Amino acid sequence: MAALGQTSRPGGGRRLRTSTRIYTVVGLFALIASFPFLWAIVTMFKTDPDLYNAKNNPFLYNQPPTLGHIRLLFQQTPYLTFVRNTVVIGALVVLITLALSLPAAYALARLTGRWGGRIGVLIFLVYLIPPTLLFIPLSRMVASMRLQDSIWSLVVVYPTFTVPLSTWLLNGFFKSIPRDVEEQAQVDGYSRFQAFVRTVLPLALPGIFTVVVFAFTLTMHEFIYALAFVASSDHMTISVGVPTNLVRGDVFFWQSLMASAVIIAVPVALIYNFFLDRFVQGFTMGAVKG
Amino acid sequence: MTTAAPPAPTATRERHRRYLFDREGILGSLLLLPSVAYLLALVGFPLVMALIYAFTNITTGNPVLHFVGLDTFRAALSDPVTRTSLRNTVVFTLISQAIVVVLSVVLAFALRANFRGKWIARFLILLPWTTPIALGTIAWLWMLDSIFSPIDWVLSHVGITSPNSHMFWLGRTHLAMGSVIAVQAWRMLPLATVILLAGLTSIPQDVREAAEIDGAGFWRRMFGIDIPLLLPISAVALLFGLVFSFTDMTVVFVLTRGGPQNATQVLASWAFFKGIEGGSLGEGAAVAVFMFPVLAGLAALILRMVSRAEVS
Amino acid sequence: MAVVETRGVRKVFVGQTPAIDGIDLATKEGEYLVLLGPSGSGKTTLLRMIAGLERPTEGDVLIGGRVVNDLPPRVRRIAMVFQSYALYPHKTVAQNISFPLAAGGMAKEKRPERIKWASSLLGIDHLLDRKPRQLSGGERQRVALARALVREPQVFLLDEPLSNLDAKLRSSAREDLKEFQRQVGITTIYVTHDQVEAMGLGDRIAVLDKGRLQQLGTPHEIYHEPANTFVATFLGSPPMNLLEHDGALVGFRPEHFLPEPLVSERDGRVPFEYRVDRVEYLGSDRLVYGSIPAISPGTRVIARLPFTVTTPVNEGADERFAVAESSLRFFGLDGGERIPAQPFKLKGVSA
Numbered sequence: 003m004a005a006l007g008q009t010s011r012p013g014g015g016r017r018l019r020t021s022t023r024i025y026t027v028v029g030l031f032a033l034i035a036s037f038p039f040l041w042a043i044v045t046m047f048k049t050d051p052d053l054y055n056a057k058n059n060p061f062l063y064n065q066p067p068t069l070g071h072i073r074l075l076f077q078q079t080p081y082l083t084f085v086r087n088t089v090v091i092g093a094l095v096v097l098i099t100l101a102l103s104l105p106a107a108y109a110l111a112r113l114t115g116r117w118g119g120r121i122g123v124l125i126f127l128v129y130l131i132p133p134t135l136l137f138i139p140l141s142r143m144v145a146s147m148r149l150q151d152s153i154w155s156l157v158v159v160y161p162t163f164t165v166p167l168s169t170w171l172l173n174g175f176f177k178s179i180p181r182d183v184e185e186q187a188q189v190d191g192y193s194r195f196q197a198f199v200r201t202v203l204p205l206a207l208p209g210i211f212t213v214v215v216f217a218f219t220l221t222m223h224e225f226i227y228a229l230a231f232v233a234s235s236d237h238m239t240i241s242v243g244v245p246t247n248l249v250r251g252d253v254f255f256w257q258s259l260m261a262s263a264v265i266i267a268v269p270v271a272l273i274y275n276f277f278l279d280r281f282v283q284g285f286t287m288g289a290v291k292g
Numbered sequence: 293m294t295t296a297a298p299p300a301p302t303a304t305r306e307r308h309r310r311y312l313f314d315r316e317g318i319l320g321s322l323l324l325l326p327s328v329a330y331l332l333a334l335v336g337f338p339l340v341m342a343l344i345y346a347f348t349n350i351t352t353g354n355p356v357l358h359f360v361g362l363d364t365f366r367a368a369l370s371d372p373v374t375r376t377s378l379r380n381t382v383v384f385t386l387i388s389q390a391i392v393v394v395l396s397v398v399l400a401f402a403l404r405a406n407f408r409g410k411w412i413a414r415f416l417i418l419l420p421w422t423t424p425i426a427l428g429t430i431a432w433l434w435m436l437d438s439i440f441s442p443i444d445w446v447l448s449h450v451g452i453t454s455p456n457s458h459m460f461w462l463g464r465t466h467l468a469m470g471s472v473i474a475v476q477a478w479r480m481l482p483l484a485t486v487i488l489l490a491g492l493t494s495i496p497q498d499v500r501e502a503a504e505i506d507g508a509g510f511w512r513r514m515f516g517i518d519i520p521l522l523l524p525i526s527a528v529a530l531l532f533g534l535v536f537s538f539t540d541m542t543v544v545f546v547l548t549r550g551g552p553q554n555a556t557q558v559l560a561s562w563a564f565f566k567g568i569e570g571g572s573l574g575e576g577a578a579v580a581v582f583m584f585p586v587l588a589g590l591a592a593l594i595l596r597m598v599s600r601a602e603v604s
Numbered sequence: 605m606a607v608v609e610t611r612g613v614r615k616v617f618v619g620q621t622p623a624i625d626g627i628d629l630a631t632k633e634g635e636y637l638v639l640l641g642p643s644g645s646g647k648t649t650l651l652r653m654i655a656g657l658e659r660p661t662e663g664d665v666l667i668g669g670r671v672v673n674d675l676p677p678r679v680r681r682i683a684m685v686f687q688s689y690a691l692y693p694h695k696t697v698a699q700n701i702s703f704p705l706a707a708g709g710m711a712k713e714k715r716p717e718r719i720k721w722a723s724s725l726l727g728i729d730h731l732l733d734r735k736p737r738q739l740s741g742g743e744r745q746r747v748a749l750a751r752a753l754v755r756e757p758q759v760f761l762l763d764e765p766l767s768n769l770d771a772k773l774r775s776s777a778r779e780d781l782k783e784f785q786r787q788v789g790i791t792t793i794y795v796t797h798d799q800v801e802a803m804g805l806g807d808r809i810a811v812l813d814k815g816r817l818q819q820l821g822t823p824h825e826i827y828h829e830p831a832n833t834f835v836a837t838f839l840g841s842p843p844m845n846l847l848e849h850d851g852a853l854v855g856f857r858p859e860h861f862l863p864e865p866l867v868s869e870r871d872g873r874v875p876f877e878y879r880v881d882r883v884e885y886l887g888s889d890r891l892v893y894g895s896i897p898a899i900s901p902g903t904r905v906i907a908r909l910p911f912t913v914t915t916p917v918n919e920g921a922d923e924r925f926a927v928a929e930s931s932l933r934f935f936g937l938d939g940g941e942r943i944p945a946q947p948f949k950l951k952g953v954s955a
Contacts, residue, residue: 024402024405024407025407027398027399027402028399028402028403028407028413028417029413031395031399031402031417031481032412032413032416032417033416034478035416035417035418035419035420035478035481035482036416036417036419037435038428038431038432038434038435039419039423039428039431041431041434041435041442042431042434045434053440054440056439056440056456059445060440060442060445061442101326102326102327102330103327105323105324105326105327106323106324106326106327106328108323109319109320109321109322109323109324110324112320113317113319113320113323116618118320118324121324121328123595125327125328125331127591127594127595128331128335130532130535130587130590130591130594131335131339131587132535132536132538132539132540132560132583132587133539134539134540134541134559134560134563134564134580134583135339135342135539135580135581135583135584135587136335136338136339136342137564137567137568138342138345138563138567138568138573138576138577138580139337139338139339139341139342139345139577140334140338141567141568141573142341142352142355142573143334143337143338143341145352145355158334159334161330161334162330162331162334162335165327165330165331166331169327180688180690182686182687182688182690183690183691183692183693185657185677185684185686185690186684186686186690186692187692187703187707188656188657188676188677188678189655189656189657189677189678189682189683189684190678190683190703190704190707190751190755191678191704191707191708191755192678192707193676193678194319194676196707201692204694205693205694219422222424223424223425225424225425225426225542225545226540226541226542226564229545229564230564230568240424240427241424241425241426241427242426244426244427244430245426245427245429245430245546256434256437256440259430259434260430260431260434262427263423263427263428263430263431266423266424266427267419267422267423267424267427267428270422270423270424271415271418271419271422271423272415274418274421274422275411275414275415275418275422278418278486
């Protein structure tokens with residue numbers, strides 16, 4: 003186990019002496035965490051003869067790397083369709099989520115007393131209900147709404163998990179904005195709604211932005227409903243299209259498959275990292291305040 | 293000596309219907325209504341239907357609610373795959389979360405310090421969680437390939453296994469189970485770590501300094517102060533992880549499709565294969581319903597923790 | 605300019621004891637009325653009901669003769685300054701001040717003139733482009749006042765606006781506030797828990813405790829003719845001494861409790877044997893802590909001697925002190941209400 007090796011100097015602050023053991027532990031975890039992706043990155047540039055030769059060292063390019071597989075991915079597979087579907091669904095779901103959760107979060111933060119607190123907890127608990135319990139009846143509901151095998155089935159169903167989370171996050175944000183400023187605006191001449199728009203919203207923009215990012219990425223990650231409701235590749239998202247559809251016959255085009263994963267994974271990871279602190283802040287704020 | 297209110301003529305009352313929206317209670321309910329209605333329709337209702345389906349023999353071919361009592365349940369229970377799925381689900385959940393708990397504590401403590409390159413380290417460590425699950429699992433699918441796995445290559449070149457041998461990570465019963473558990477732990481570790489780290493940094497500095505003045509050394513501080521104060525938040529994180537792993541099927545589906553021969557089948561994936569792919573909605577629902585008691589119990593636990601946190 | 609009235613106002617929050625339990629109150633036009641009371645007395649709740657931020661559970665609130673219970677704040681033509689000043693953090697000072705004008709629909713061209721008027725009245729016209737976070741506490745308060753003034757409200761409501769200021773700043777700010785109100789002449793209702801502020805600022809003071817009005821009167825009336833023991837002990841620092849005697853509570857203020865020779869016989873001198881425990885030297889005064897064993901050995905009795913009184917007072921000694929009979933106040937034992945003066949006869953003390 004790593005020792006943190008902190009020394010405190012008398013009469014001064016603490017000075018951290020990071021030991022090599024921390025680097026080792028963290029390095030090990032970082033390697034294990036990222037190794038599949040590093041491996042995917044190596045793989046995606048390998049030529050077929052290089053890759054499919056079991057005698058070759060898999061970590062080296064025994065033949066020069068090629069962009070051919072990436073080209074194949076974009077030109078000869080429905081990958082771009084998947085990307086387009088994912089973006090469209092994501093945008094629509096974000097809009098629906100904001101439309102539903104902004105008023106709900108405001109109501110919970112300002113307008114309701116104890117019964118509001120209970121409803122807030124219930125809304126949050128909805129997030130815990132697993133899709134694998136709901137997907138069977140939902141598939142019938144989707145079919146009876148004639149939305150099966152279309153992106154609209156997902157647009158309609160995805161807010162079931164983005165709305166609880168957004169409401170919770172936004173609730174925490176609104177609660178942290180003092181009432182005074184809103185009430186002052188009401189005294190100064192605005193109705194409650196106008197006061198909200200003019201004083202609370204500008205201050206809550208960071209929270210709203212965080213919600214947008216998370217709603218979008220949750221949509222992008224989702225697999226189960228997409229798998230259950232959509233069958234034809236024209237309407238698939240990346241998350242379900244890549245594992246099920248980028249297989250021609252029984253042959254896995256591994257390099258293209260790896261490329262398809264990496265191309266999405268890295269930018270999303272970068273964005274997530276920027277917003278992580280805010281998300282955690284919202285998580286713990288919500289947990290403490292219920 | 294209070295001054296009495298001067299007698300005044302009857303004062304006029306302003307019409308109040310115009311200002312309906314300024315009344316707190318009504319406005320609050322109105323604003324909550326859309327979300328609550330939506331969730332009731334698309335979560336509450338299907339939840340009830342899932343329970344109802346389990347008592348019918350409804351299929352996609354014949355979508356009629358024909359009640360058959362416990363027949364569907366009996367059929368599900370007598371099916372050995374269902375029993376295997378149940379057992380696998382428990383094993384899968386408990387072992388993967390146990391790994392996550394232990395490792396996340398280690399990682400959280402290690403990440404508490406600030407060091408050069410922390411940003412990169414954090415980026416890499418978070419990759420399993422920030423990537424869409426299906427895509428991360430695909431990467432593992434390739435890494436565990438029966439012929440071209442780099443792990444096999446390293447193992448045989450280092451001498452642990454005989455040259456050019458293959459482990460068939462996903463082809464052998466116990467190895468397949470182990471692989472699935474490992475991938476699940478791999479992808480849930482970052483979130484647990486982040487939550488623990490947030491909990492760690494929220495431990496007030498003066499408590500730790502008081503302990504140091506009182507003479508507590510590094511290990512005692514960690515086990516006597518940090519870990520106990522972390523317990524609430526890590527309990528919530530663990531409960532979430534348990535709920536999620538118990539009911540998830542993504543890793544199993546992408547990695548093994550439940551194979552080899554249902555060795556890695558879990559309740560959620562089996563419900564999928566039966567209900568959605570197979571079209572036998574009633575049976576699928578019955579299998580899914582087995583998840584329900586455990587889920588309800590865990591949810592009750594979470595509720596109790598959250599409300600206790602509210603009180604404090 | 606308007607009169608604010610409350611009639612039988614009650615406010616009950618769900619599951620709690622009433623915050624306001626029946627208050628009848630009426631301001632005079634243009635007066636500076638202070639709502640004074642300890643925390644939890646309901647003074648802020650009362651203010652918020654007058655503002656329209658809370659609805660009374662029972663009773664009526666009237667402004668300028670109209671019942672305003674159902675009217676939202678924006679229609680009541682009131683201005684309010686919160687304890688935190690509630691300046692809009694994302695707007696400049698000028699924008700903060702013009703906010704109510706924009707809300708009221710005033711044409712854009714007309715606004716700068718009013719902004720200038722309000723800001724020069726409060727001496728902040730050099731700060732118009734700054735943001736709130738760049739201002740000191742005193743400056744923020746003045747911005748809040750300018751913003752309140754700019755709409756020409758009929759009532760000013762202030763909720764402890766001085767409590768966020770440094771102690772030193774508070775007394776000069778108090779002076780400024782009083783001067784400001786005198787100039788604009790708008791009916792003002794001011795909430796505070798600080799009796800010094802209340803006495804210094806108020807034309808009249810409404811003393812509240814536990815949601816009830818204890819007394820409404822001028823500072824002089826409240827201080828010298830308290831209606832009950834609460835008012836008697838809440839005002840005055842140190843508070844009025846209260847002793848149980850002869851079936852009633854007798855009270856006298858520390859500044860009226862002096863060494864016997866200093867109280868003239870013609871004022872009806874009432875002598876006491878005063879056992880001194882401790883003397884505090886405060887510079888301008890001496891505070892003497894002790895008890896009067898003949899009446900109530902366990903009750904602490906405090907005397908305040910200005911520096912002009914040079915009589916030596918020794919710790920541990922029994923000194924002869926006295927109170928003028930006209931300075932005695934009598935209260936009922938049961939409930940603490942003020943009762944008419946009765947002749948004070950102390951048994952066993954030689955005159």
